[in-house]
Amino acid sequence: MAEVPILPPSQIYSHLLCLHLFLGQKKRLNIAVQNPLVSERMELTVLYKEYADDDHVYQQKIKDLLKKYSYIRKTRPDGNCFYRAFGFSHLEALLEDGKELQRFKEVAAKSKEVLVSQGFTEFTIEDFHNTFMDLIEQVEKQTTVAELLGSFNDQSTSDYLVVYLRLLTSGYLQRENKFFEHFIEGGRSIKEFCQQEVEPMCKESDHIHIIALAQALNVSILVEYMDRGEGGATNPHVFPEGSEPKVYLLYRPGHYDILYK
Numbered sequence: 001m002a003e004v005p006i007l008p009p010s011q012i013y014s015h016l017l018c019l020h021l022f023l024g025q026k027k028r029l030n031i032a033v034q035n036p037l038v039s040e041r042m043e044l045t046v047l048y049k050e051y052a053d054d055d056h057v058y059q060q061k062i063k064d065l066l067k068k069y070s071y072i073r074k075t076r077p078d079g080n081c082f083y084r085a086f087g088f089s090h091l092e093a094l095l096e097d098g099k100e101l102q103r104f105k106e107v108a109a110k111s112k113e114v115l116v117s118q119g120f121t122e123f124t125i126e127d128f129h130n131t132f133m134d135l136i137e138q139v140e141k142q143t144t145v146a147e148l149l150g151s152f153n154d155q156s157t158s159d160y161l162v163v164y165l166r167l168l169t170s171g172y173l174q175r176e177n178k179f180f181e182h183f184i185e186g187g188r189s190i191k192e193f194c195q196q197e198v199e200p201m202c203k204e205s206d207h208i209h210i211i212a213l214a215q216a217l218n219v220s221i222l223v224e225y226m227d228r229g230e231g232g233a234t235n236p237h238v239f240p241e242g243s244e245p246k247v248y249l250l251y252r253p254g255h256y257d258i259l260y261k
Contacts, residue, residue, distance in 0.1 A: 038088050038152045039074040060232040071260035079202030082256045083165040088152050089247045089258045090219055094139050105136050107217055115171045125167060131160035169209050170194040172216035183208055204254060214239040221247045224259060
């Protein structure tokens with residue numbers, strides 16, 4: 001009788017990615033399905049309607065935001081909004097930037113090999129990587145924005161992209177663990193943090209996730225932070241610092257949307 005091979009812990013964990021995807025889908029059933037994964041582009045002034053007229057803090061910050069931006073594209077608040085917003089925003093921009101599209105495609109194509117070299121199992125991640133490459137090739141074929149939006153609102157396609165962007169974020173954090181370990185709280189290792197806070201679907205993203213994904217793909221991200229903090233303006237942060245932003249996001253506590261000039 002042939003022996004049943006015992007998989008190493010890292011490989012067993014890789015198989016759990018599919019389970020994370022299923023659990024994420026189950027959790028999203030509790031979120032209003034009328035919210036598209038990624039919305040049509042709309043006038044930024046729609047934000048005024050989301051807050052009471054006498055909510056002076058937010059009303060003033062929206063007014064300030066309108067000095068810099070004109071439109072917004074909303075994402076579903078399911079814990080995956082950062083990755084979905086980043087993915088759509090950058091791919092949409094690549095429709096008008098052939099040079100950056102080729103650079104981005106080369107980085108994306110090589111990224112699976114980098115993850116496999118780190119111990120991620122190839123047959124587990126390849127479907128997610130294939131979806132990532134399919135979307136890039138869709139842009140390369142000069143798809144319309146409407147068609148790209150349709151792809152991002154296809155639950156399977158959209159979620160597979162999110163999974164892969166989470167893997168890229170995890171991979172970069174683990175490659176640069178000596179730098180990032182100083183930012184992890186609770187005595188966890190970088191690997192533990194990635195397994196608990198980065199790779200699982202529906203886990204929200206913070207500064208550390210944004211920095212890692214921006215550097216993994218060499219795509220600068222500007223986030224406008226809008227909360228109840230002091231001052232009548234939003235607080236912009238560029239990741240990495242000093243870079244020229246290609247993706248513009250609005251952050252309100254627990255959620256990211258896409259901004260347009």
